[in-house]
Amino acid sequence: MKQELEQLLLAAVGRLVGETLPQMPPAGTVVIERARDTRHGDFASNVALRLAKGARRNPRELAAAIVAALPPQDWVARAEVAGAGFINFHLAPGAWGRELAQVLTLGKTYGTSRLGGGERVLVEFVSANPTGPLHVGHGRQAAYGATLANLLAAAGYAVEREYYVNDAGRQMDILAVSTWVRYLQAAGESVPFPENGYRGDYVLPLAQALRDEAGSTLRHPAAAVLAGLPADAPAGDKEAYIDGLIARARGLIGAEGFRRVLDLSLARMLHDIRDDLAGFGVRFDHWVSERTLAEEGAIDHALQVLESQGRLRRQDGALWFAATEFGDEKDRVVVRENGQKTYFASDIAYHLSKRERGFSRLIDVLGADHHGYVARVRAGLMAMGQPGDCLEAPLIQFVSLFRGAEKIPMGKREAQFVTLRQLREEVGNDACRFFYLMRSHDQPLDFDLELAKSRSNENPVYYIQYAHARVASVMKQLGARGLAFDRAAGLGNTALLTSEHEQAVLASLTRYPEILEQAAVARAPHALVHYLRELANAFHTYYNAAQFLVEDAPLRNARLALVLAVQQVLRNGLTLLGVSAPESM
C-alpha cells in the first residue's frame, strides 16, 4: 500500500519535471510516511517541502501541482495539501481490505520481505568464554542476537547464527587448574584456592566429574603441588602464582593429564551453556572452536595474508600489524616475543574465515565493554583485502538486576552472580526475552525481577499475550454459539469496517511489514516490541468498544476477519521475539 502510493507520487513528480520542476529529484526524496495524526489522513508526504527550494516555488503551490498530477486511484479517496505544504492521503473505505486478505492468506509469512535479496549474513552472538555459566548480561545478548537474526531472515537475508568458542587461551588453562585444585581439595589435600582462579560453585561439579572419571590418578600431595611456587595475592602476584600453578600441574600430571582436565571442564561448561541457550529458545547453526581454527592453520593463513600485503613488521622481538594504517589508534602485536600468537591474531583469522566462508555481511553482537576492539578487527579485515564496512558490531549495554527498588550486586569475581539459568527459572522465558528486548540495545537496562514475575497490570509482557488469547477466546465463544467463521464472507465485507476503532486497528495492523523492515534495517528488535504493544492496545480498545459476535453475519465475519488478522500478526511478531503466543492464559 505504502509502496504503491510512493509509485503514484513518483509518477506525479515525474510529470512536473521540465515545467514546474527543474529535474527529477534524487532517489529517496519522494517518500511516503504514515500520518501521525488521523486528521492528516492515512499517509503523508513532505516532498513538496523538500523540493520547494530547488524549484524556487512556494511549497503549498508545489504541493497543489503534485496533487493535480496524481493519477487517480479508486482506493485513494483524496489527496490534499495541508500545513506548510504536506500532502495528505486519505484512503477510500475498504482500501485496507486487500491487505487484510494478505494477512489471512499469507499467515505466518505475512510481513516478510525480499529486502535482503538473499544476501548472506553471519550473526555471531553470545560467544561467552566457556569458563563459567552464562550470566544475565549474556542473556541480553542472546535475546538480542537471536531476534536480530530472526528479523534479518524475515527481511529476506540468508542468515546463519554462530557462537565462537574461546577454548584456546590462558583462560582455559585457568579453568582447568581451578577444576584440578577443587579436585585435590575434595580428595583431602590442603591446597589453597588461587586468587585468580574461578571460584564459582559451578567448578565443584567439574571436580566431582573428574574424580568419577579419573579416580585418584591425578592426585598429588599438597606439598608437591605448592613447593617453590611464588606467593599468591595479596602478598604476591596472583598472575605469576597461577601461571606457576598451571606449569606445576602440567609437570605433575603431564601435558596429557592436564589436557584431560581441561577437556573435561570445557566439555561440561560448553554443555551447560548450550543447554541453557537451547532452554532459552536460542539456537546456533555453527559452534566454531578457536582451538580447531588454530589447529587447521587459520591463524597462520591470516598472518600469511597480512605478510603478503606487507602489513607486518618485527619490532622488539614481536611481530606487529600496522593497524594504524587502517584507522585503528595503535599498531597491534600478533605474535608475542615469546612466540605465542595473541588473541587478536586468532580473532582476525576468525573474521577472515567468516569472509572466506562466503558471508558478505558480518554482524558481531558484542557487550558494550568490547567496543574497543571493533576498530582493530575492522583494520585487520581491511588489511587482508576485505571491505571494512562488511563488519558491524551492535554493542549491547549492561543489565542491572533489581528486586523491586533494591539493586542486586553483581560482582564478576564474587561467586554469587546471578546466572541466566537462575533468571529464567525465576521469571520464565517469555518475560525474560520480552524484558531483554523491551529497551533499545544501546541503552543500559534495569531488569526488575519483581515486575517481570508479577501477574499484574504493571507487567507489559501479558498485555500482548492477552490480546492474542482474547481472540482465541472469541473464536471459542463463536463455536459455543453454534456459529462458524466464513472467511470469504469476512474478506468480502471489509468495507463494513468503518468505525473509528476498526480503522485504527487496520492502520496499525498493516504497518507490520513496514515495522519489520525498519527493525531489521536499524538492527532494532525493540521497535517490534513497541509496535506489538501498540497493536495490542488498538485491539483492546476495539474489543471494549464493540461486539464482534453480532447477529448481522456479513458484519460479524468482517469483524472476525479483522481480529483474526490481529491475532496472526501478534503471533508472527511474538514468534520473532521468541515469546510464546498462548491461546489462553
Add this chain to the structure above:
RNA sequence: GCGCCCGUAGCUCAGUUGGAUAGAGCAUCAGGCUUCGAACCUGAGGGUCGGGAGUUCGAAUCUCUCCGGGCGCGCCA
C-alpha cells in the same frame, strides 16, 4: 587525557534518512464489568527534550561547545 555510548514527564523509556500540537507504560486522580476474558478500557493532570550557540522554511533529531553519567584505551582473553 583520548575514543565510543548516553542524558526526553515524578519513575522506566519510545521517538535520530530533520517535519504538523514531543509520545507510551508505571505512579497519581476521576470513571467503566446482567454483554465475546476487567491480565482490559475511557478521561485528567504532569515537559527549559541536560545548558548554550549554530545550520534552515522547520531541530529531541545535524554541527560546535560546556555540564553530567556509563564503558573502553595490555606483547590479557
